Amino acid sequence: MPVIKPITELRNTNEISELCHQQQEPIFITKNGFGDLVVMSIEAYDKLMSEKVIDRAIHDAEQEVAEGAELLDAKEALATLRRKHFG
Secondary structure, eight states, X not given: OOEEEXXXXXXXXXXXXXXXXXXXXXXXXXXXXXXXXXEOOHHHHHHHHHHHHHHHHHHHHHHHHHTTOOOOOHHHHXXXXXXXXXX
């Protein structure tokens, strides 16, 4: 369940920091009852960015296949890479 805090609670930075590290999820900050900010630990941010990169790569690969890109057999592709990089 998402954690939602009013902006006034940002005054207690230690508590917000601890909460971010415990939850490993974004903390949503509201201002005047409306969403305003998202705060998260660096670890949660890094995980989110890593997932974004992976999602983008999958999306790009799906687009290539939809546009008619040639599919390769995994065993053949790995064998080619091994020969290329490991002699």
